[in-house]
Amino acid sequence: MKISELSERSGVPVATVKFYIREGMLPRGQTLSATRAEYGEEHLARLRLIAALADVRGLPLVRVREVLDLVDSPLDDPMETLGRAVGALPPYVEGGRDDYPRAREAIAALDLTYDADFTAVAQLDEALRALDAAGLDASPAVLGRYGDAMRKVAAQEVAPIAGMSPADAVTYAVLGTAMYEPVMLALRRLAHHHLLVERSASAPGR
Amino acid sequence: MKISELSERSGVPVATVKFYIREGMLPRGQTLSATRAEYGEEHLARLRLIAALADVRGLPLVRVREVLDLVDSPLDDPMETLGRAVGALPPYVEGGRDDYPRAREAIAALDLTYDADFTAVAQLDEALRALDAAGLDASPAVLGRYGDAMRKVAAQEVAPIAGMSPADAVTYAVLGTAMYEPVMLALRRLAHHHLLVERSASAPGR
Structure with a gap:
């Protein structure tokens, strides 16, 4: 063309x-x-x-290049390749701390295998500390609600990766992670609205 | 104090x-x-x-004021109050279009009640058009995966609103919407990693 x-x-x-x-x-x-x-x-x-x-998604070009480099030259370890590529996506949190106690505790309660170098650990840690500062519930029961939903979603998302070349897997993982996030968050807000309207319509006295 | x-x-x-x-x-x-x-x-x-x-979450002060105004002076319609307050949260998309065909079609397929003025409709529309442009799957089957997960999460989240004053409901809805988003997105990425590690550990030949 x-x-x-x-x-x-x-x-x-x-x-x-x-x-x-x-x-x-x-x-x-x-x-x-x-x-x-x-x-x-x-x-x-x-x-x-x-x-x-x-x-x-507004990534700085230096981050886009990181992803492209991993598509062009995947590392020997496929998990590290995917982890680094997805790690190029926002939110960008301060790294370099060697420990994320808040996140590690939550991840252990959810019984997830994790790599402490993976940026999602640092992202979760920051998000949980923000919940604490805002006085919001970050108990295992509440986090389990999100963990269960995300495990179910993730199982369907990762399934196609099995048949892919390393380069295609990187592209799929980065695009899928980045582009379905706004879809999911908008649907969450729409579901809130739907459920509140449904409940107020069936409330006694109406 | x-x-x-x-x-x-x-x-x-x-x-x-x-x-x-x-x-x-x-x-x-x-x-x-x-x-x-x-x-x-x-x-x-x-x-x-x-x-x-x-x-x-980095909201401009003018948006924070919008939320505070709704906490201090909720509108007569509680649903509109919550919709406007949550609408002050990012992502900020171009509004003012009177129609969101891509979002409306998806929302209808998910069988959700919605208000076309609600910013999540515009946000979903933009997110779906971005999926299309990226060549990603935005079929009802794939969107249903996210819709189902978010409905389940949302049902647990809205439950406490029933017993709240309008001011408390606004605070709860805005804080809850804004602050659990990064938690959920980090857990999705961690679930991907967990499932891929689990699968590669149980793969034949290992």
Whole structure:
């Protein structure tokens, strides 16, 4: 396809496509003439990955490059590859602490295997300390509610990874993690509304 | 309690507490002398709400004020009050479109009652259009996976609202919506990791 079609199918303006090519993030197309290059489905897939991370989720380009590097050159350990790639996604929390007691305690109560270097441990720790500071319930019963729901969702999400190449697994994991988050959070708010409306409609006296 | 204790229990620096008082967001304490004022639990609760929204979730002060106004003066319609208050939370999407076809179709498939003015409808629409642009699966089967999980979570979350005053319901809904989001997202990422480790440990040939 021509660059105009690549732009149209990805929703990324031509000038931005050219920027990603100049920056080495998107490979050049196959040169057909001095002014024309041909792009394939692999260009579209990569451009969609870059656009989802940079434009939709607002990742700094240095983080997008981290993900692309892991797609291009996965590490020997597939779990470490996925962990690092997903670790490039927000929220960005202060790292470098060697211990996350609040998160470790919660993760143990949920009976999850974890790697302390995984950024989600630091993210959970920060989120739990924020609950404590706000005076909100962070008891095992309440956290278990979220843990159970997320385990069920996650089981369906990770299933397709078994048949994938390392590069495809990285792309799938990063895109899936980043792009379904806003969907899930919007649906949670809509479910609150639905349940409150349903309850007030069936309340005694109405 | 003295302002120093208020600061310590909320984790908000004294200078910031004074700023919120000057801005009229936090009521003054009861004056005991020219240099001392006494603060109560209601000051602590309000300060925790402000800090959670402004400092932890990074809401602009104008949005924090919207929430505080709804706590102080709930509208006649409790559902509209909650909808507006939660609507002050991020993500901020372009509003003012009178139709959200992508979201409406998805919400109908999930059989949820909704109010088209509710910001979560616009947020869902934007999130679904981003899935489409990224070439990701936004079929009813996949969205149902998230819808089911969120309905279950939401049912437990809204249950306590029945016994609350309108002001307390607003505080609970806004804090709960905002502060458990990062917890849930971190647990989703941890569940992915757990399930992949578990599966690779039980894979044939290991």
